[in-house]
Amino acid sequence: MITAVGVGPGNSQFLTLEAQAAIATAELLVGGSRHLATFATSRQQTRLLDADLNGLLHELRRDHRRQRIVVLASGDPLLYGIGKWLAAHFPPQELRIIPGISAIQYLCAQVALDMNELYLTSSHGRTPDFDWLLQHHKVAMVTDAVIGPRAIADAIIQRGLRRSLIIGENLSLPTERIYRLQPEAVAQRYDINVVVILNER
Structure with missing residues (x-):
């Protein structure tokens, strides 16, 4: 399962409880360097969210049925965020979106x-x-x-x-x-x- 998590405007205190739970149970965290530095733990695998979206898509399609994958998004994933891109490539039954507070x-x-x-x-x-x-x-x-x-x-x-x-x-x-x-x-x-x-x- 892929979960897109909105992490809010910047300060981690604006993370919702649902977002906290999803991040805590993730096996693979995908996000920008600032987000990974803030939220990743030593027991989680990480993948930098960068310009290589084709490579990311290949990895997500390969791994999403056997790993709990969380993609971290600034603000809200569906407000000019990664959520739209994920929704274009994965059906609703394979994608969960947790909204966040937008900037x-x-x-x-x-x-x-x-x-x-x-x-x-x-x-x-x-x-x-x-x-x-x-x-x-x-x-x-x-x-x-x-x-x-x-x-x-x-x-x-x-x-x-x-x-x-x-x-x-x-x-x-x-x-x-x-x-x-x-x-x-x-x-x-x-x-x-x-x-x-x-x-x-």
């Missing part, structure tokens, strides 16, 4: 922003259609190193729009910072972050 959920909770009518998206490996996105009154974007807060701010300025940006950096970690800024005040660089774009007319 977007966490940020909204920290600033008491309701998530009603919030459009969720990601800039990981893609170029957002800002003309379409900025028609929405509330957008939450999981960013990457290419399209981050500064690129979002520039897109807003180029279109002559007024928006507020809530930037959550290193969420749930000791170095967490949350900013509420106008586009002109957005810095060039932030650590791992999520951005909420608000039309506050």
Whole structure:
């Protein structure tokens, strides 16, 4: 059986009890280096989740019927996470998904922003259609190193729009910072972050 576990926004205290139990009983843990360093024990086998998804798929298909395999996902596995990829390759009877608290959920909770009518998206490996996105009154974007807060701010300025940006950096970690800024005040660089774009007319 393969279990995809959402490990929350970063701090292990946001791990659900169900996620804790799945990780504790896993025979093979698959995850990024930070996740493996946090959750793996000496009695578990580990496999780094990297760009070699074809190799991972081969291993999972070979081993999932004889091992309890847990794939660790940042935030929630189905919110721009590994869960979608797993669901495309394994039927529901061979895949269990344990949801986690996403960085977007966490940020909204920290600033008491309701998530009603919030459009969720990601800039990981893609170029957002800002003309379409900025028609929405509330957008939450999981960013990457290419399209981050500064690129979002520039897109807003180029279109002559007024928006507020809530930037959550290193969420749930000791170095967490949350900013509420106008586009002109957005810095060039932030650590791992999520951005909420608000039309506050």
